[in-house]
Amino acid sequence: MLKRFLLTLCLGLFTLSSPLLAKAPERLIITAIPDDSAENMREFFGLIARHIQASTGIPTEYVHVENYAATVTALATGRAHLAWFGAVTTAQAYMMMGDELEVVAARDIDKGFISYFVANADSGIAPVKDLKELAQLAKGKNWNFTFGSKSSTSSHLMPRSFFADQSGQRPEQVFRTVAYSGSHDVVVQKVANGEFHIGALGQPPYERASDAIKAKAPIIYTTPKFTNYCFATKKSLGRDTIDAIHAALLSLHASEEGRKALGYLKSQGFVDANISEWMSYVELLKSGVDIGK
Amino acid sequence: MHTKRPWGAWAAIVVVAVLLVGALTAVSWDISVLRDSAQRSMAFGRMGAWLLAFASPELDQAFLQHCWALTLQTLSAALLATFLAIIAALVLAMGSSKAVSVGHDKQGVLGRWASRFTCSLSRLIQDVLRGVPDFVWAVILVALIGLGPLTGALALALSMTGILAKVYSELWDSVAPKRYEQVRILGSGRLGILAYGIMPLAARSVQSFTLMRAECAIRNAAVIGAVGGGGLGADIWYQIQFGAWSKVTTLLLFTLALTLSADLLSNLIRRQLRTDPNHPRAKNDEPLWRQIGRNYLAVGIMAVALGWSLWFMGWGNNAPPGQQPRNFLAPATELFSGQAWQHLSFFKRMLSPEFDLAALGIGEERVVEARKEAGKSVELFVKHSPWEFYKKEAWQGWNAALNNWFVWKVITSAGVPLAMAIVGTLLGMGAAALLSYPHSFSFMWESSQFTGARLPWWANVLRRTQLVLARLTGLVARGVPEVMWAFLFIAFFGPGILAGALAIALHTAGVLVRVFSESIDNIPYRRFEQSFSGSLPVCFGLVAVPVAWRDWLTYSFFQFESNVRMAVVLGIVGAGGLGFQFSFHFEWFMFEKAATYLLMIIALTVGIDRLSRALNLSRAG
Numbered sequence: 001m002l003k004r005f006l007l008t009l010c011l012g013l014f015t016l017s018s019p020l021l022a023k024a025p026e027r028l029i030i031t032a033i034p035d036d037s038a039e040n041m042r043e044f045f046g047l048i049a050r051h052i053q054a055s056t057g058i059p060t061e062y063v064h065v066e067n068y069a070a071t072v073t074a075l076a077t078g079r080a081h082l083a084w085f086g087a088v089t090t091a092q093a094y095m096m097m098g099d100e101l102e103v104v105a106a107r108d109i110d111k112g113f114i115s116y117f118v119a120n121a122d123s124g125i126a127p128v129k130d131l132k133e134l135a136q137l138a139k140g141k142n143w144n145f146t147f148g149s150k151s152s153t154s155s156h157l158m159p160r161s162f163f164a165d166q167s168g169q170r171p172e173q174v175f176r177t178v179a180y181s182g183s184h185d186v187v188v189q190k191v192a193n194g195e196f197h198i199g200a201l202g203q204p205p206y207e208r209a210s211d212a213i214k215a216k217a218p219i220i221y222t223t224p225k226f227t228n229y230c231f232a233t234k235k236s237l238g239r240d241t242i243d244a245i246h247a248a249l250l251s252l253h254a255s256e257e258g259r260k261a262l263g264y265l266k267s268q269g270f271v272d273a274n275i276s277e278w279m280s281y282v283e284l285l286k287s288g289v290d291i292g293k
Numbered sequence: 294m295h296t297k298r299p300w301g302a303w304a305a306i307v308v309v310a311v312l313l314v315g316a317l318t319a320v321s322w323d324i325s326v327l328r329d330s331a332q333r334s335m336a337f338g339r340m341g342a343w344l345l346a347f348a349s350p351e352l353d354q355a356f357l358q359h360c361w362a363l364t365l366q367t368l369s370a371a372l373l374a375t376f377l378a379i380i381a382a383l384v385l386a387m388g389s390s391k392a393v394s395v396g397h398d399k400q401g402v403l404g405r406w407a408s409r410f411t412c413s414l415s416r417l418i419q420d421v422l423r424g425v426p427d428f429v430w431a432v433i434l435v436a437l438i439g440l441g442p443l444t445g446a447l448a449l450a451l452s453m454t455g456i457l458a459k460v461y462s463e464l465w466d467s468v469a470p471k472r473y474e475q476v477r478i479l480g481s482g483r484l485g486i487l488a489y490g491i492m493p494l495a496a497r498s499v500q501s502f503t504l505m506r507a508e509c510a511i512r513n514a515a516v517i518g519a520v521g522g523g524g525l526g527a528d529i530w531y532q533i534q535f536g537a538w539s540k541v542t543t544l545l546l547f548t549l550a551l552t553l554s555a556d557l558l559s560n561l562i563r564r565q566l567r568t569d570p571n572h573p574r575a576k577n578d579e580p581l582w583r584q585i586g587r588n589y590l591a592v593g594i595m596a597v598a599l600g601w602s603l604w605f606m607g608w609g610n611n612a613p614p615g616q617q618p619r620n621f622l623a624p625a626t627e628l629f630s631g632q633a634w635q636h637l638s639f640f641k642r643m644l645s646p647e648f649d650l651a652a653l654g655i656g657e658e659r660v661v662e663a664r665k666e667a668g669k670s671v672e673l674f675v676k677h678s679p680w681e682f683y684k685k686e687a688w689q690g691w692n693a694a695l696n697n698w699f700v701w702k703v704i705t706s707a708g709v710p711l712a713m714a715i716v717g718t719l720l721g722m723g724a725a726a727l728l729s730y731p732h733s734f735s736f737m738w739e740s741s742q743f744t745g746a747r748l749p750w751w752a753n754v755l756r757r758t759q760l761v762l763a764r765l766t767g768l769v770a771r772g773v774p775e776v777m778w779a780f781l782f783i784a785f786f787g788p789g790i791l792a793g794a795l796a797i798a799l800h801t802a803g804v805l806v807r808v809f810s811e812s813i814d815n816i817p818y819r820r821f822e823q824s825f826s827g828s829l830p831v832c833f834g835l836v837a838v839p840v841a842w843r844d845w846l847t848y849s850f851f852q853f854e855s856n857v858r859m860a861v862v863l864g865i866v867g868a869g870g871l872g873f874q875f876s877f878h879f880e881w882f883m884f885e886k887a888a889t890y891l892l893m894i895i896a897l898t899v900g901i902d903r904l905s906r907a908l909n910l911s912r913a914g
Binding site: 029031037038063065066067068069070072073074076077078079080092095096142150151177182193194195291 | 329332335338339342428431432435436438439440441527528530531636639789877879880881882
């Protein structure tokens with residue numbers, strides 16, 4: 001055993017010291033921000049990994065993490081090669097990596113993404129025409145509110161900024177508690193079982209929820225459209241590899257497993273995308289927008 | 294000088310009372326759930342649904358296999374982390390133990406300074422290791438060695454090193470120098486004194502704490518999953534959030550089984566190493582080879598465990614769900630190449646914490662002026678002079694002025710975890726003290742050894758049932774991680790300090806009842822014999838508790854320190870305060886501000902550590 005360990009050690013050192021291999025990685029590591037259940041993400045991002053492996057010929061593996069910051073760190077330090085980011089994480093990665101960051105592709109729906117505000121059915125909150133109305137309704141009601149993750153775009157930043165724009169108030173001033181439940185599916189679950197009166201989440205996770213849950217947590221408001229998720233990579237991966245991945249993602253609908261994954265992602269297919277479409281988020285974050293401190 | 298009535302106990306009671314009142318008033322305890330009837334009925338509904346689901350664990354074949362795989366992963370990562378931590382902690386503790394690094398021999402001025410410096414430096418290192426939350430170590434290690442279970446294990450090892458080194462060094466320091474004087478007088482060096490004098494005398498307490506920590510590592514190893522390693526902790530965390538209680542039950546059963554086996558194993562080891570020659574079960578006439586053989590057996594078991602965890606992580610079927618198995622040890626080789634360390638520059642900004650000096654009027658004039666004009670600088674005594682300290686408005690005014698300074702916000706955010714930890718620890722201590730009577734083996738099982746009474750069979754059965762029930766309660770209370778209790782109470786009371794404090798109290802009660810009754814059981818029976826007056830509870834209250842009291846205090850203070858850290862972590866899951874603020878800034882990559890919060894967390898750790906050393910609570914041997 002020791003011998004094998006030493007062998008691995010030598011091999012590892014050798015691999016690292018040879019600059020030739022740095023260009024085309026032996027193994028592509030894909031990771032993603034944890035905005036859904038680990039089981040779901042492992043299954044469907046595993047399918048995407050299989051499609052990319054078949055298409056590019058490079059062994060590809062999806063590694064699931066439970067921490068948003070870990071995905072950005074992994075991509076920025078070259079420990080993951082392809083990362084599925086939300087708009088906020090894309091902007092964060094850009095602020096950490098600068099022009100080294102490259103957006104490979106995004107879904108068709110990511111260019112006009114919407115979020116929902118949902119409310120517990122028993123609490124008798126009727127649909128509202130805008131968030132100002134919701135803020136007025138909430139006055140003195142002791143309602144609880146939940147976002148998804150702090151670093152999420154469609155279950156935190158955008159709902160929060162729409163709320164602030166329309167009502168002129170912070171959610172913390174209106175609701176009794178404002179909590180972060182962790183991920184989209186948890187938000188709808190917790191609103192449905194009455195732990196929270198109101199919550200905010202993105203459209204695809206809401207549509208994935210079972211009808212029973214949807215009935216217990218009906219939509220009371222739909223936000224305006226905004227840009228969201230994308231697959232991002234690091235330029236140092238090499239032009240050829242990036243192009244191969246790009247081609248693989250754009251042809252995702254061509255394979256059986258790709259179609260399954262697209263069904264999960266609630267999308268028709270991937271399209272070209274450029275970092276410039278996310279620059280408004282970088283500006284937004286730099287401007288010191290309220291992020292719920 | 295001896296005084297008839299020691300004032301120390303009274304001072305302690307007053308301090309605890311003041312802390313309690315402070316904790317209850319300084320932060321807002323939201324108990325509206327208990328008062329508002331609509332909210333109450335909803336909360337009860339959720340609890341009911343939870344209990345119902347809890348009674349029917351998910352026993353699907355595939356899910357059981359999934360749980361088994363997770364158990365193995367958790368075990369291998371936690372074992373590896375524990376072994377690494379023990380080795381590193383032994384080395385670090387040599388530095389931070391005054392008895393070892395400074396010693397009692399006369400040294401030159403230079404030598405004394407050098408050893409004092411080593412001592413302070415080692416203590417600071419262990420405080421940093423302990424204070425930084427383990428998920429932060431994990432994210433930093435991602436930059437060094439990538440994603441995978443090894444990253445989680447190393448993160449766990451780093452924070453465990455901090456904990457164990459503190460405990461070891463404190464236990465070593467608390468061995469009275471008189472007891473190892475012979476070794477010193479015979480001319481042994483400081484390492485010799487440690488090996489032949491101090492370590493054997495402190496060995497039992499050291500073992501006890503190491504086993505306890507290893508158990509905690511197995512239970513709370515959620516960090517392994519945070520960076521892509523799988524493991525029970527991360528899965529429980531997720532399933533609770535999602536409210537999949539039947540799956541949680543199954544996962545918990547696996548965790549409890551792990552905890553129970555660790556418990557039984559440590560009990561076995563304790564019994565094997567019992568040295569009290571007056572204990573009725575003590576074996577004084579054993580042949581030498583059996584006495585020595587036990588030590589080799591212990592070392593052998595440890596070697597097998599370490600070997601297995603290394604093999605499993607490297608070559609076993611170790612895939613986290615949905616991934617192919619591969620050698621997760623290989624990335625560690627990158628630690629030996631310079632390249633990996635370069636990635637650390639990603640966190641460089643953590644080294645320049647934000648002190649917001651402009652608010653105090655220090656720094657560039659232009660910036661200071663801008664802050665003043667915006668009305669966001671600290672102008673402390675403009676409205677109220679210091680002589681108005683008896684007015685309430687003055688204090689409010691000063692607080693408002695100070696709130697313009699970022700560092701002040703950081704300092705006050707520490708109130709939340711402190712309040713949670715104080716209330717939680719006191720509640721837990723009280724519960725553990727009450728429960729330790731039925732939990733005690735000597736009072737419930739072997740009491741006839743010192744009372745001489747012969748009880749009818751039904752009375753024996755009654756006592757033994759009490760013992761089993763108390764042990765089960767304790768096992769469940771500590772076997773379920775704090776975070777899990779927190780989520781349960783959050784489901785009931787809503788997110789807030791109350792849920793956090795209750796979670797800490799419950800877990801503390803479970804941990805403390807075990808060590809409390811262990812220290813009761815360690816008392817030789819002849820001490821009860823001479824003062825037994827016919828009533829077991831009276832004997833327990835008037836003899837056993839006073840004898841064990843100092844040990845109880847030691848354990849409680851250790852637990853308080855770890856509760857403060859836990860309260861910081863619970864802040865992350867929704868109770869607010871320091872932990873929430875830190876993780877928030879860290880996850881938004883505002884490293885400068887995150888670093889300030891981190892400094893506050895470390896300052897808390899250092900403060901409590903120095904306090905416990907000053908009070909000299911620990912006692913070994």
